[in-house]
Amino acid sequence: MKYQNKMTLTTKVLIGMGLGIIVGLTINLLGLNAPGSFTNVYVVNGFFHIIGKMFVTALKMLVVPLVFFSLITGVLGIGDIRSLGKVGGKSFALYMLTTAIAIAVGISIAAALGVGEGVHMSTDLSFTAKEAPPLSQVLIEIIPSNIIHAMSEGKMLQIIFFSILTGISILMVGKKAEPLVELIEIANEVMMKMVNIVMAVAPYAVFALLAKAIANLGLGLLADLAGYVVVLIAALMIHLFITLMSILKLFTGLSIPMFLKKMREVQIFAFSTSSSNATIPVTLRAVTDKLGVDISVASFTVPFGATINMDGTAIMQGVATVFIANAYGVDLGMAGYLTVIMMSVLASIGTAGVPGVGLIMLSMVFTQVGLPVEGIGLILGVDRLLDMIRTAVNVTGDAAVSVIVAKSEKKLDIATYNDPDAGVITEDDLDIPDEVEREFAQVVHEIKEEE
Secondary structure, eight states: HHHHHHHHHHHHHHHHHHHHHHHHHOOOOOOOOOSHHHIIIIIIIIIIIIHHHHHHHHHHHHHHHHHHHHHHHHHHOOOOOHHHHHHHHHHHHHHHHHHHHHHHHHHHHHHTTTTTTTTOOOOOOOOOOOOOOOHHHHHTTTTOSSHHHHHHHHHHHHHHHHHHHHHHHHHHHGGGGHHHHHHEEEEEEEHHHHHHHHHHHHHHHHHHHHHHHHHHHHHHHHHTTHHHHHHHHHHHHHIIIIIIIIHHHHHHHOHHHHHHHHHHHOOOOOOOOTTTTTTTTHHIIIIIIIIIIIIHHHHHHHHHHHHHHHHHHHHHHHHHHHHHHTTTTTOOOHHHHHHHHHHHHHHHHHHHTTHHHHHHHHHHHHHHHHHOGGGGGGGGGHHHHHHHHHHHHOOOOOOOHHHHHHHTTTTOOOHHHHEEEOOOGGGGGGGGOHHHHHHHHHHHHHHHOOO
């Protein structure tokens, strides 16, 4: 029992992940997940679904107040509007660069291996593309007409805009706003503690999420699309471990193994939830507490990256485009592939924050290069599993850009980055110190006496 008390959260999450995959595969391979069966109704889509859904909802619950308070705190910490503009400009440029590289990597690998050639699959599957909003509309809607509605809907670009505007306005008020500044800083600290509380149940939630996903997906679907799946996963891994890490090393000179070790927990969360937005609280905590990025930078780069950074999705688009083109016998040529790269980068801005963004972007790309949109139906079956991997790549990119920007702005604590134990959560971190309990008890007692 003593060993368990010393076990870090990351270790527990890894154990939960491994057990979830084993249990999910066992249920699927033994045929226990048949529709209407006890296991299917009460275990997989009952118990596992409830635990996983509650955890993801709890993470989403934290996103808006955490981004709001941390971003205002970040703006106040920078104290200079021009510096804020530099952070935003560098972040945007790096996110667009990595997205362009990502789709080029995807297309190059898929084209070189000829993925989809000779595939004669049933095309009775259909896909109805949703309309993506025009870029002009996305830019207009960055400014919220009702911030309460924007917060309730989780519209991240609008929340980012309002938070930055609030921070700048507080700076302009000056000394009179000091009580408000103190209140916001306390609120930000409270939200970070709340993240720790929610993450205490993470190992059990990760187990439930993965057990359900693997039990429902199984391995059968992967056999029919083995070429597509293997090439896409290979492209994602190459981008994560070679492209992103090379860019990080080039711009910062920092240890890559240390970065990957500290991102392991975040990647597991992203893999389990398939949502960059839901993972924002975990990413933000890891980037600040483990990697040493100042909150003034991380509070902007992390939510901004979760909204527009789509490296994993871009790679999927590149591989899927080659796969469908070969499956339908369409020769896109160099001009077609360049169009795909340009369209994907532009679409990553134009569809920022739109639900189902990956498939919307893919349908836009297919339409532009003359591929049948219904071809997306061929890959829908395995998209859920691959989306889990794509999300892990996306959050890694968010963290890498955050470190690069922080290093360039001299807002990176190198000692924290190089400390292997920095930001590690143990069960002791979730305890309330005795002295704090006594202080609160004394305060409550004094209030009662005054009454």
